Amino acid sequence: MKYYIIAGEASGDLHGANLMKNIFKLDPQADIRFWGGDLMQNVGGTLVKHYKDLAFMGFAEVIMNLKTILNNIKLCKKDISDFNPDAIIFIDYPGFNMRIAKWAKLKGIATHYYISPQIWAWKEGRIKAIKNDVDHMYVILPFEKDFYENKHQYPVHFVGHPLIDAIDQKNEINEQEFRKEFNLDQRPIVALLPGSRKQEIEKMLSVMLSVIQDFPDYQFVIAGAPSQDKEFYEKFITSEQVHFITNRTYDLLSISHAALVTSGTATLETALFKVPEVVLYKGNEISYQIAKRVLTLKYISLVNLIMDETVVTELIQNDCNTKRVTEELNKILDENHRKTLINKYNLVEEKLGGKGASLKTAEFITKSVAQSKKKE
Numbered sequence: 001m002k003y004y005i006i007a008g009e010a011s012g013d014l015h016g017a018n019l020m021k022n023i024f025k026l027d028p029q030a031d032i033r034f035w036g037g038d039l040m041q042n043v044g045g046t047l048v049k050h051y052k053d054l055a056f057m058g059f060a061e062v063i064m065n066l067k068t069i070l071n072n073i074k075l076c077k078k079d080i081s082d083f084n085p086d087a088i089i090f091i092d093y094p095g096f097n098m099r100i101a102k103w104a105k106l107k108g109i110a111t112h113y114y115i116s117p118q119i120w121a122w123k124e125g126r127i128k129a130i131k132n133d134v135d136h137m138y139v140i141l142p143f144e145k146d147f148y149e150n151k152h153q154y155p156v157h158f159v160g161h162p163l164i165d166a167i168d169q170k171n172e173i174n175e176q177e178f179r180k181e182f183n184l185d186q187r188p189i190v191a192l193l194p195g196s197r198k199q200e201i202e203k204m205l206s207v208m209l210s211v212i213q214d215f216p217d218y219q220f221v222i223a224g225a226p227s228q229d230k231e232f233y234e235k236f237i238t239s240e241q242v243h244f245i246t247n248r249t250y251d252l253l254s255i256s257h258a259a260l261v262t263s264g265t266a267t268l269e270t271a272l273f274k275v276p277e278v279v280l281y282k283g284n285e286i287s288y289q290i291a292k293r294v295l296t297l298k299y300i301s302l303v304n305l306i307m308d309e310t311v312v313t314e315l316i317q318n319d320c321n322t323k324r325v326t327e328e329l330n331k332i333l334d335e336n337h338r339k340t341l342i343n344k345y346n347l348v349e350e351k352l353g354g355k356g357a358s359l360k361t362a363e364f365i366t367k368s369v370a371q372s373k374k375k376e
Helices: 010-026 038-043 058-064 066-083 094-107 124-133 142-152 162-168 175-181 196-212 230-236 250-252 265-272 283-293 302-307 320-333 333-349 357-375
Strands: 001-007 029-038 046-050 085-092 109-116 136-139 187-192 220-222 242-246 256-260 278-283 314-316
Touching: 001 010, 001 066, 001 094, 010 029, 010 038, 010 085, 010 162, 010 357, 029 302, 038 046, 046 066, 046 357, 066 094, 085 094, 085 357, 094 109, 094 124, 094 230, 109 357, 124 142, 136 142, 136 357, 142 302, 162 357, 187 250, 187 265, 187 314, 196 220, 196 230, 196 242, 196 278, 196 320, 220 230, 220 250, 230 242, 242 250, 250 265, 256 265, 256 320, 265 278, 265 302, 265 333, 278 320, 302 333, 314 320, 320 333
Parallel strands: 001 029, 001 085, 029 046, 085 109, 109 136, 187 220, 187 256, 220 242, 256 278, 278 314
Antiparallel strands: none
């Protein structure tokens, strides 16, 4: 069978890679073309375009890069037409993927969406397009099934969260060897996860690193994004207290004492590693003001959204400053606070269901494609 997968971000590359592994397991002769990253490329198939060429952050940035985005859409449609897949699998990245889904549906190509667009957060009106253009939706958050089926009468598959599999598959590391490899001393580690796009990394690291002088007994380690070169981060490493790693975020979290995390998938990853965290977000002011008026969420972190309560502190825009970050980091370094937080993290993991999200999704997709082939 022929599968075309579109993932436009680092998290999509991770989940796409695990999905591909299971598709190949169930369909060894699978022919896969994809938009994604290094992790997907390592699994097999043919990479068409790397996600690092697709990452435009916020409303203002999208407008400034509109010509490039439109050219990418045109390229994608042509490549799909030439490949003629049995199914297209979209992984998150809705601004791009929903455009392709609409076109693909008109072409009669089966459309599968793995990791739903967050229409429960904003653009709920997209439900009409999803109903029209997406044949099969696979959701990974427990409240999404209720949102789609009870509120919008659109059947979906709840497959559990793929991060549980990704973290479960991580190999144990030797902490002392890891510290030696990256010149880390024995002080406890505060992990810094500033995001994956240049614009957000620059904003977030400037705030995160502004607190280090208040924590001399800790060392701060920046988790570099695979989409950025090491040279980009060098200007931020101005103290012996600050270190840098890349492509080893899970290893870093496995030995970290606390973390400062930019909102996004990393907030949930950090929680699943049971690392106390403070969630930060500071965006382009124009983009933020627009977002503030259209978002319908009480929270920006997945941890709080899943629990529907404030489990981790969120410091957003003007609250994302040196004074507030220092205060909240001090709180999560307190042992009593840490124990309470980790107990909440355990409840988060329970709500996400068990292992096997990627396998379940691959089973649904391969069976659906096989059944369609029989009908031809």
